[in-house]
Amino acid sequence: MQKKKLTITSGEGNLEDHQITMSNGEKATITAFRNPNTGAVTSTGAGWNYNPGKVNWKPDLSRYDKDIAKLF
Numbered sequence: 001m002q003k004k005k006l007t008i009t010s011g012e013g014n015l016e017d018h019q020i021t022m023s024n025g026e027k028a029t030i031t032a033f034r035n036p037n038t039g040a041v042t043s044t045g046a047g048w049n050y051n052p053g054k055v056n057w058k059p060d061l062s063r064y065d066k067d068i069a070k071l072f
Helices: 052-056 066-071
Strands: 015-021 027-034 041-043
Touching: none
Parallel strands: none
Antiparallel strands: 015 027, 027 041
16 A cells, blocks of 8 residues: 555445345345545445345354353
């Protein structure tokens, strides 16, 4: 980042949820990113607006101390 003189900024406020109608007639929510510099909108396809790692990750609680595992 430093070599290319790029600046890290927050993406807060640049994501928008939109309702679309899919080809089978069902409604779906998609997430779109609005570029704050250009206003251009880039969106995901239906079904891609979640974090699959967060949804599917399950820790092996047997590897942790009992008191810590209880907190999960």
